[in-house]
Each structure stands twice: as C-alpha cells, then as structure tokens.
Amino acid sequence: MKRSTKSSAWLTVLAGVVGPLSGFLLGGCGGNGSPLSIAGITQGGASRQYVGSEKCKTCHPQAYADEQNMGHPYKLNKVTNGVRPTFPSQVKSMIPNPPGGKSWNDISYVIGGYGWKARFIDQQGYIITGSSVQYNLENRTWSAYETATPEGTKPYDCGACHTTGWVATGADGPHQDNLPGMYGTWSEPGVRCEACHGGGSVHVVTQSRADINLGDGKTECAGCHNRSANLPIEASGGFIQHHEQWEELSAAGHSALKCTDCHDPHQGPHYEGAQPGALVRQCSDCHPRQASANNHLAGLACEDCHMPKASKSAIKINDFQADLHTHLFAINTNPVGKNGPGGFLTADGKFVDTSSGKGAVTLDLVCYGCHTDPLTSTGGGGSQRTLAELSAKATGIHD
Numbered sequence: 001m002k003r004s005t006k007s008s009a010w011l012t013v014l015a016g017v018v019g020p021l022s023g024f025l026l027g028g029c030g031g032n033g034s035p036l037s038i039a040g041i042t043q044g045g046a047s048r049q050y051v052g053s054e055k056c057k058t059c060h061p062q063a064y065a066d067e068q069n070m071g072h073p074y075k076l077n078k079v080t081n082g083v084r085p086t087f088p089s090q091v092k093s094m095i096p097n098p099p100g101g102k103s104w105n106d107i108s109y110v111i112g113g114y115g116w117k118a119r120f121i122d123q124q125g126y127i128i129t130g131s132s133v134q135y136n137l138e139n140r141t142w143s144a145y146e147t148a149t150p151e152g153t154k155p156y157d158c159g160a161c162h163t164t165g166w167v168a169t170g171a172d173g174p175h176q177d178n179l180p181g182m183y184g185t186w187s188e189p190g191v192r193c194e195a196c197h198g199g200g201s202v203h204v205v206t207q208s209r210a211d212i213n214l215g216d217g218k219t220e221c222a223g224c225h226n227r228s229a230n231l232p233i234e235a236s237g238g239f240i241q242h243h244e245q246w247e248e249l250s251a252a253g254h255s256a257l258k259c260t261d262c263h264d265p266h267q268g269p270h271y272e273g274a275q276p277g278a279l280v281r282q283c284s285d286c287h288p289r290q291a292s293a294n295n296h297l298a299g300l301a302c303e304d305c306h307m308p309k310a311s312k313s314a315i316k317i318n319d320f321q322a323d324l325h326t327h328l329f330a331i332n333t334n335p336v337g338k339n340g341p342g343g344f345l346t347a348d349g350k351f352v353d354t355s356s357g358k359g360a361v362t363l364d365l366v367c368y369g370c371h372t373d374p375l376t377s378t379g380g381g382g383s384q385r386t387l388a389e390l391s392a393k394a395t396g397i398h399d
Contacts, residue, residue, distance in 0.1 A: 048199030050187035070268025072191035117314035125179025161224035217260030248327035
C-alpha cells in the first residue's frame with residue numbers, strides 16, 4: 001500500500017465508487033431519516049470488518065495526522081482514569097471541570113468539545129441533563145440541555161454520527177463498555193477513517209483501492225450533515241438548526257457541487273489558520289467576475305456576506321448572528337427581515353422559506369454582522385442602517 005499523498009491527489013479518485021451506498025436513506029440525528037451507514041459493505045463475497053484508525057495510519061500517516069487536527073475524531077471522547085480528554089492546541093476554550101460539581105471521575109465520555117459545545121455522559125452511560133450542563137466554547141458559558149428529562153435517564157443513542165462502526169441497540173443492549181445508558185456499540189469513538197471509508201479488513205490484505213470505499217465526495221458527508229432528507233431546512237429560534245449543511249447546499253443553487261469540491265475531507269476549516277489547506281477551492285475560482293467587482297469595503301471575503309452565521313450549533317451572538325456559517329449562498333436583496341413575509345423563514349419560523357425554489361439569507365442576517373439595526377439597536381456595533389438602506393446598497397453590488 002502506498003503512502004497517502006496530500007488530499008488534492010486523493011480528490012482525483014473521488015469518482016462514483018459509491019455503488020451499494022446509493023440506496024441508503026440519508027438522515028441526521030434528530031431527523032426523520034436513518035443516518036447513512038457504510039458498515040458491512042460486501043464486495044466480492046467478503047464482508048469488510050473494522051480494523052481501527054491506527055491500522056490505517058500505518059500506510060496513510062499524513063491523512064491520519066491531518067484528521068487529528070479537525071473536529072471529527074472528537075465527536076465522542078473517552079475519559080480515562082478521571083483525566084480530562086485532550087484536544088488540539090487550536091481549540092479556543094478548553095472544557096473546565098464537569099457541570100454540577102461533578103469531577104472527571106464521574107464522567108465516562110465527553111460529547112464534542114472541539115468546535116462549539118460539549119456535553120457530558122455519566123458513569124452509567126447517560127447524557128447529563130439539566131439547566132447548566134452544556135459548555136459553550138465560543139463564550140465560555142454553561143447552558144441548559146433537556147431540562148425536562150430527569151438526570152440519569154437520557155440514553156446515548158447518537159453514535160451513528162459520533163462514532164465509527166456504530167451498531168444501534170436499545171435498553172436491552174448490548175451496551176458499549178457495559179454502560180446501561182449506551183444504546184449501542186462501536187469500533188472507535190469519534191468519526192475516524194472507517195466511518196467514511198468503511199471497514200478496512202479486506203483492504204489491508206489486498207491493498208487495493210477496489211476494496212475500500214473512496215466515496216463520491218458527497219454521500220459520506222451528507223449522511224451526517226443533514227437533519228431530515230427530503231424535508232425543508234429546519235429552523236428554531238430564528239436560525240437554521242445545526243448539521244443541515246447538505247440540505248442547505250441542495251437548496252442554495254449549488255446542488256451540483258460535491259462537498260469535496262471545496263473541502264479537503266481530512267482537514268478542518270473551523271479554526272482560522274489551523275489547517276490552511278482545508279479549503280481546496282475558493283469562491284473566486286468559479287466566480288472571478290463577482291469577486292473582482294465588489295462595490296463595498298475592500299477586504300471583505302465572499303463568505304462574510306454569502307455565508308453569514310445564520311445557523312446555530314450552541315449559542316446565538318445576537319438576534320442576527322449565531323455561531324455557524326450557513327451553506328445558503330444566495331442573498332435576498334429586498335428590504336425584508338428574516339422573520340417578515342418573503343423573508344428568510346416561513347411564517348411559523350420552523351423552516352427556511354424555499355417557496356421561490358431555493359433558500360436565501362436576508363440582509364439583516366448578512367449586514368448586521370457589521371452594521372447595527374436601528375429598530376433593535378443590536379448587531380455588529382457599526383453604523384446604523386435600515387433595511388431599505390441596506391437594500392439600496394446591496395442591489396447590483398457586483399455590477
């Protein structure tokens with residue numbers, strides 16, 4: 001087996017090797033579908049079993065090292081001997097002691113902790129619930145999670161998108177680590193190599209690309225980066241709910257794109273400068289005219305306006321900005337707000353309005369990251385601008 005080269009070479013083999021994957025229903029945690037799984041793919045009569053990422057590292061050290069600095073491996077983190085899990089150095093705010101006066105000896109696993117938030121699992125395998133049990137990395141605050149659910153009763157059943165080789169079970173088990181609150185088992189905690197590439201037992205023997213899933217650059221990502229396939233983009237509290245990037249991209253007028261057209265799948269773009277090769281293509285590569293004809297402030301990046309933080313993972317910063325960039329690129333330049341008729345959301349606020357054929361962010365979500373809304377005096381703290389003024393500026397801004 002040859003050593004893995006940089007992901008630009010890896011991208012060249014992302015052809016349609018999906019085969020058996022295409023029939024799976026895509027869905028995310030909390031949605032109405034079943035999360036994509038590529039476990040148990042059978043090819044040539046041989047069932048592929050999981051071998052673990054350390055085995056992958058032997059022949060693919062660069063891909064392994066790159067992945068160690070992105071968020072995927074840290075979706076679920078084991079606490080060993082009462083010691084807080086470790087994270088890459090770029091993580092903004094290290095998790096303090098567990099909530100509610102608990103010590104690390106009371107915690108079996110941490111959910112997340114790399115990018116946006118962390119939740120905690122007790123020594124029986126149940127997710128800790130209550131009023132101040134979720135740690136938010138962005139502003140170093142604690143917030144509520146499932147307050148109506150008594151502590152010690154919320155099972156962990158999120159492994160389809162948080163672990164590698166997840167097998168869902170239930171109250172009767174079997175349970176990972178024999179913890180009764182773990183409603184499933186896995187090969188590895190976190191999203192590791194075989195979560196996307198499938199079990200590697202055949203590949204490590206044959207060393208053939210035909211015996212591992214190389215992916216199509218879309219299906220594997222969409223399996224977890226969506227909430228409910230074939231349904232509108234779900235919203236809550238004025239923002240898109242998290243892990244809906246696939247639905248957003250599909251409704252953004254860029255449905256022909258694959259995730260790997262822009263993203264290196266082994267590197268993470270979340271922390272600026274942490275992995276500068278994480279984006280393999282920029283907006284200007286496909287839109288050079290618009291990039292060169294920006295009739296606004298110099299220095300603005302395309303994503304500052306076309307990918308505002310209209311999605312929420314952990315917190316909202318203000319009424320117009322949450323903590324996650326949307327993958328809806330179109331901007332509605334009419335003078336309407338996100339909650340108004342013809343705006344960003346449906347009248348009930350539960351979905352993104354796609355009645356025009358695609359979703360679009362409104363100017364308050366785009367511009368009040370810098371400017372200030374004169375009606376609410378909230379926003380980015382810059383000069384106040386009405387929606388009408390914003391519309392006049394935005395119309396034809398790339399002409």
